[in-house]
Amino acid sequence: MAEIGLDAVVMPSEDVVAREIEGELIIVPLVAGIGDMEDELYTLNETGKAVWDRLDGKTSLRAVAAALAEEYEAPVGEIEKDILGLIEELLKRRMLVEARGV
């Protein structure tokens, strides 16, 4: 997989269902090949959830990072690094798909 860049635009895959239950974001694999155990689901931590909620297939990761930096009053560089880590992981797990090129 090519390295993801901040200009990438990604969105949730149709192969998973994201559900928010009592404040927890739970990602339930829909098709075979995502998640290897029948009883395993995935959750995102609070900041992971904040990122996920902004992945609309239209907004670049750079813009997502900028919005979060403003909201959390945190250094944008640090947030960008974390977002890239999260997105790479979710792409690898097939929970996200790229909406346009990296």
Next chain:
Amino acid sequence: MDQEPRTANQEPRTPSYAVKRSIGEHVLWKERGPLLSRLDLELTERCDNACIHCCINLPAADAQAQARELRTGEWQDILRQAADVGALSVRFTGGEPLLREDFAELYLYARRLGLKVLLFTNARLITPELADLLARIPPRELIEVSVYGMRRESYEAVTRAPGSYDEFRRGVGLLWERRVPFVVKGALLPPNKGEMEEFEAWAATIPWMVVPPGYAMFFELRGRRDSEARNRLIASLRLPPEEGMAVLTRRREAYYKDRVEFCTKFMRAPGSLLFGCGAGYGGSSCVDAYGLLQPCMALRDPQLAYDLRKGSLREAVTSFFPGLLSEMRATNPQYLERCARCFLHGLCEQCPGKSWSEHGTLDTPVEYLCQVAHAQARYLGLLAEGERAWEVEDGRERVSKMTKEVEA
């Protein structure tokens, strides 16, 4: 950015933001869990088998029952409501749920809502198309297939449905070929009693069977209380408690380990409160084929049912059931004298549902279950011969002592 602590079953390489959770082992919610963790959907009471021991089976061709069943859209609405109140999974059961012509549609609908699906089936109606669907979009719970015998003669002596054995074998074969995870469970009955070893040897070859199969043998009576003759037949098929113990304890170590864990967690005298089990809200509830929500699958008391055609699942689990059940107390003097004081509660399967199917009340001791529990307690060393558990004053101490001995 903060990260969740890693757990043992996560991949150990890079920092992980998406935390893999096994629902059975981890508590997902810091404060309050969902209003309901699982909803049981009894899609139909009809079944293509007519098993001699079954507590819920109307003939497959019962047009009257079929006409009363919820329509596809009504089930979809209930599934949406289940997802809305936070249920993680639904159980499709029956009768035989695959008798519903819209089964695949309902299954897909549930999965697309992000619900895991637990399917209870006899596997007779599994087609190549359905098996393909289950392979492509897995239920995320092991399918549970009931097995009634290892040979055509024994199987069909139980199911009373000619041709059922071959269909069951074909259905299981379709799942297996496509590697759709399933497990099997047995029902120990006179026609198949001699086939346990054969059944277990076969079950051990199924890739998803990590433990030997369990057996139904202390059969429930019909919750609808719709046939005294059928109930007499079911009661006659129950294993005598001591014989049941011989089956349960064939793997002595595993039995001890399981029972000790169970006893430590769940055994205690319940007092007069009838619904300490959490039935109806918090844990699970059951919708019958006609849209009536019941506290659990065993309990068919119409006074405790909530009509989902007239109200909402949320209302039922936040208001109706808690209001009705949380303070409901036994009044039957026999129950108060025995069950309410009995430290075997938990090990004993006495509950309002069983009381209802046996006696039509919520708080009548079920003698057979009492005998089974006493037989287990004697085996575990919790009771001496002739002792009655409700008269024992140091029950908790006995359980602790047994736990320590087994751990040692």
